[in-house]
Amino acid sequence: MPRSIRGDVVVIGGGPAGMAAALSSWEAGAKSVFLLERNEYLGGILPQCIHPGFGLQIWGEELTGPEYAEIFIENLNRTGVEAMTDTAALELTPERIVKAVNPQGAWEIKANSIILSMGCRERTRGMLQIPGYRPAGIFTAGLAQYLVNIAGYLPGKDIVILGSGDIGLIMARRLTLEGARVKMVVEIKNSLSGLVRNYVQCIQDFNIPLLFSHTVTEVRGKERVEAVVISEVDEEGNPLSGGEREVECDTLLLSVGLIPENELSRQAKIPLSPQTGGPWVDEDFSTDLEGFFACGNVASVFDLVDYVTLVAERAGRAAVLARPPQEKHILRAGEGVHTVIPQRIREGKDGFLFIRPQKSMKGVTVSFWEREKIFYQKKISICRPSEMIKLDLAQIPWPQEKGEIKVEIKGTEIQGIS
Amino acid sequence: MNEEFDVIIIGGGVVGCAIAWYLAHFDLQILLLEKELDVCSGVSKANTGIIHSRSYWTPHTLKGELHLRSLSWIEQAEKELDIEFLKTGALTMAFSRDDLEFLQTLKERGKIEGAQILAPREAHTLEPMISDKIFAAYYDPETRVASPFELNIALAESAFLNGVHFILGQEVVGFEEEKSIVGVLTENGKYLSRWVVNCAGLSSSYLAQKSGDNIPSLRPLRGEYLVLDRECRGLVHHVLYPVPVGETKGILVSPTTDGNILVGPNLEPAEDEDTSTTKEGLKEVEEGGKKLIPSLPVSQTIATFSGLRPTLPDRDFHIFFSSRFPSLLHLVGIESPGLTASFGIAEYVGDLLHKRGLKLRERSDFVIRSSFPVFRKLPWEERERLIQEDDNWGKIVCRCEEVTVAEVKHALLSSPGASTLDGLKRRVRVMMGRCQGGFCGMRLPFLMAETLGLEERRIVKSGRNSFYLGEETKEVRSGASLY
Amino acid sequence: MKLKEQKSREFLELICIVCPLGCSLSVTKSDDRIRVRGGCKKGEKYVKEEITNPRRVVTTTLRIKNGVWPRVPVRTSSPFPRDKIPELMKFLSSLEVEAPQKRGEVIAKNLLGEGVDLVVTRTIERKE
Structure with missing residues (x-):
């Protein structure tokens, strides 16, 4: 029979969100905290993100991914949090029972509160339906990052990167430094998906061509990639005929977006938002199902690990407090807004609101609507889809009566880099 | 290998392996030669996996005859191979009064108990998501779904278990007369056998021409497919066929044995061995699928692929002895329903060889295969028990399909075992789920190299030159001007 | 691997990375004088360093x-x-x-x- 245990708080996923949540649950007085991680090490994706840029927001110091992770691991080691690595959570019920396996056996863990922090996965070639052969040499950028930084192998020698997201840009530099030739970065949109700083230091520094409004429309090569065909696209992203050209390469890296991993959330019947792909949450990162919390990229893909830490700490504390359900404001993404997180506001006294814009814009106004009237506006100079706008909830004069609130962003659109 | 075989089988697809399995029931020395690094690497790896019922047989053809003959083998095959075909049943959907006649034909051909022609409302009760534009539907309770990989590999494993020799990665290039026997020439040598069966799929007509026989070249007809995420399971329960226009069964929507939804195939001429997908082809498949299921969630596509039908002009199977080598049997044009017909083909081949003089003495020691446990399908008590036996059962290497290290190691070390990443995929479903290897691609090449004692850089995806990894890092030899 | 060449040129276009604005800066260089147009004071400092002594954490x-x-x-x-x-x-x-x-x-x-x-x-x- 599977071994049965009980826990005050069970955290599923030991990446940055799970580590911060487990730590803050413990500090908030949880009697027992189990942190389940399917990998053999804690930290999630951080140990392979060897570049700097982490921690500026919360520590004012720029760290690399492995350093950021190790600080949390050391802090966890000083608590009574039981970190179970090599442990895969496979089933989750609405009654807060997690079933998991690890090399010691099969486990059934009943928890008072469950924190979901499973993170996200990368979009694949299959999802993009890029036609052509199915040879070796097509990698998601994160997989390539693991191979280079942890396993010590290049994915190939001549590389085309599809997508100008940050992982793609950072891998362009990393691969170049290790002696591979990054032939180009191809972006389907007409503007940069990643940070400008990464464009300058990863692409411009190495004279790597970056093509906007282009995509890969075919993979050639039966055994290993021999070339890709790139095409110009129209505003909707549809390839224009006549503009195709072949680029010889042995590797195609895909940096084309991330998807929150919510298979377990679905099993537990937690209501999910079609916009973020993750559970609807309030400012405590409490989901619509009592006793379940969701923080980090499982709720919505964040751009900074610092933000993930901030929201996970809130979820960790709230999981211990276990406040009863109550009526909440419901936030909707209006014009110019890709996603808002949280989408529920319990009180709005503390915590943060993260807004991801749809487009790069200058002279931006963020407006909050209650029915037909704007009750709060905030002006900011610039916004980009790659950078969430972070607002303090306490700044916003939330209406007395709970109801639906629409968030809207307006401004002048920017194309290209800046 | 200096020994002389009774039978050499060329080709490790489902037909070659079914023949090997069938002949392994008799006291014979058998060798199977496969040019790829694994069995199930050609035509057999990319098809619908449907075991078409007798409603769908084609009268007055050899393929029809062998189709029917094959169906009587299903229960024995399930038992001996320890696999289970999913008895889904099927609906053939008619969109106009004119199509009704075809449904009648299917019903008469099948003469299956419980088969019936349904009014739209009855069809919707069975399959709520189907198009409301249908005029009628033919319900066939006997249609089954197989995993083409599982069937092909189970046949190979059972054959191996019963003494068939396998040589993988060795291409046959011709034949030589050796008194009363045949010398089969490969890239690296010569194998001698009294009887030779050429069931080399796409290469079969080429080999027949090599032996001096007059047969037209095969015309590969390509079919493209979409695979939808397991999250879509429950969308359809039966195989959904359209009423065909032309010679193939058309673009169908089918559940798979693993809970995915398969949509396809279209039909288009292709160059030899061109298994690429095209934008137009995938669009056609999508539209074909949406004709049957208008709300088909194509955004849940996790993979696309294409397969080839090795067809001859008359669209029938051609099974004949070589005019120059009397003990060389060619199987050419084994296209759809080749998977369904494979047991029938095997028995037929046995009969033909026997009539020419092959002695078939049934063995008393035939071993029944037992399939290796699939972690994802095991109850929790069994999982706990297995982990206590071997902790590799507690190490999940593929998150999406919940595959353990124990299963991967078994697939690598069994015979004929996986020696490529695609071979692993076809045996235990790693890299086949929604992340398509994004996560397990970090572990598998290294686990594979360690288990098989190979260099990590030698690990291939499928073909000999399909290397997965590039050079090691820290090999920067010159500073400023690497290009 | 080839880093961008930074020869002494008269005019340069740079993207400022001091803040998320990512301003485009026009730089004129004559003898030892560097003039920056566009951007702010912090941007000017960044440009001067970037031109005279560009450095990166590796x-x-x-x-x-x-x-x-x-x-x-x-x-x-x-x-x-x-x-x-x-x-x-x-x-x-x-x-x-x-x-x-x-x-x-x-x-x-x-x-x-x-x-x-x-x-x-x-x-x-x-x-x-």
Whole structure:
């Protein structure tokens, strides 16, 4: 029979969100905290993100991914949090029972509160339906990052990167430094998906061509990639005929977006938002199902690990407090807004609101609507889809009566880099 | 290998392996030669996996005859191979009064108990998501779904278990007369056998021409497919066929044995061995699928692929002895329903060889295969028990399909075992789920190299030159001007 | 690997990375004088450094013997002259260290005589 245990708080996923949540649950007085991680090490994706840029927001110091992770691991080691690595959570019920396996056996863990922090996965070639052969040499950028930084192998020698997201840009530099030739970065949109700083230091520094409004429309090569065909696209992203050209390469890296991993959330019947792909949450990162919390990229893909830490700490504390359900404001993404997180506001006294814009814009106004009237506006100079706008909830004069609130962003659109 | 075989089988697809399995029931020395690094690497790896019922047989053809003959083998095959075909049943959907006649034909051909022609409302009760534009539907309770990989590999494993020799990665290039026997020439040598069966799929007509026989070249007809995420399971329960226009069964929507939804195939001429997908082809498949299921969630596509039908002009199977080598049997044009017909083909081949003089003495020691446990399908008590036996059962290497290290190691070390990443995929479903290897691609090449004692850089995806990894890092030899 | 050439030119277009605005800056260079148009005061300072002495924090890995992983990640202790990064990468390819290695330890000093050290960023235990 599977071994049965009980826990005050069970955290599923030991990446940055799970580590911060487990730590803050413990500090908030949880009697027992189990942190389940399917990998053999804690930290999630951080140990392979060897570049700097982490921690500026919360520590004012720029760290690399492995350093950021190790600080949390050391802090966890000083608590009574039981970190179970090599442990895969496979089933989750609405009654807060997690079933998991690890090399010691099969486990059934009943928890008072469950924190979901499973993170996200990368979009694949299959999802993009890029036609052509199915040879070796097509990698998601994160997989390539693991191979280079942890396993010590290049994915190939001549590389085309599809997508100008940050992982793609950072891998362009990393691969170049290790002696591979990054032939180009191809972006389907007409503007940069990643940070400008990464464009300058990863692409411009190495004279790597970056093509906007282009995509890969075919993979050639039966055994290993021999070339890709790139095409110009129209505003909707549809390839224009006549503009195709072949680029010889042995590797195609895909940096084309991330998807929150919510298979377990679905099993537990937690209501999910079609916009973020993750559970609807309030400012405590409490989901619509009592006793379940969701923080980090499982709720919505964040751009900074610092933000993930901030929201996970809130979820960790709230999981211990276990406040009863109550009526909440419901936030909707209006014009110019890709996603808002949280989408529920319990009180709005503390915590943060993260807004991801749809487009790069200058002279931006963020407006909050209650029915037909704007009750709060905030002006900011610039916004980009790659950078969430972070607002303090306490700044916003939330209406007395709970109801639906629409968030809207307006401004002048920017194309290209800046 | 200096020994002389009774039978050499060329080709490790489902037909070659079914023949090997069938002949392994008799006291014979058998060798199977496969040019790829694994069995199930050609035509057999990319098809619908449907075991078409007798409603769908084609009268007055050899393929029809062998189709029917094959169906009587299903229960024995399930038992001996320890696999289970999913008895889904099927609906053939008619969109106009004119199509009704075809449904009648299917019903008469099948003469299956419980088969019936349904009014739209009855069809919707069975399959709520189907198009409301249908005029009628033919319900066939006997249609089954197989995993083409599982069937092909189970046949190979059972054959191996019963003494068939396998040589993988060795291409046959011709034949030589050796008194009363045949010398089969490969890239690296010569194998001698009294009887030779050429069931080399796409290469079969080429080999027949090599032996001096007059047969037209095969015309590969390509079919493209979409695979939808397991999250879509429950969308359809039966195989959904359209009423065909032309010679193939058309673009169908089918559940798979693993809970995915398969949509396809279209039909288009292709160059030899061109298994690429095209934008137009995938669009056609999508539209074909949406004709049957208008709300088909194509955004849940996790993979696309294409397969080839090795067809001859008359669209029938051609099974004949070589005019120059009397003990060389060619199987050419084994296209759809080749998977369904494979047991029938095997028995037929046995009969033909026997009539020419092959002695078939049934063995008393035939071993029944037992399939290796699939972690994802095991109850929790069994999982706990297995982990206590071997902790590799507690190490999940593929998150999406919940595959353990124990299963991967078994697939690598069994015979004929996986020696490529695609071979692993076809045996235990790693890299086949929604992340398509994004996560397990970090572990598998290294686990594979360690288990098989190979260099990590030698690990291939499928073909000999399909290397997965590039050079090691820290090999920067010159500073400023690497290009 | 080829870093962008930074020859003494009259005019330059640079993108400022001091803040998320990412302003386009036009730079005029004559003799020792550098004039910047567009952007703010901080941007001007960034440009002057970027033109006279561009530096980057370098992060990479080293081979590690007997470690639980085959590579150990490292970083430079402070920004390193950008134009010498290719040479640095070549040098680091020749290094191999022995496990265990502890995060924060200096693994190599005064890289290429530039007064910058190399620091371990992940603890790698010794393989048993």
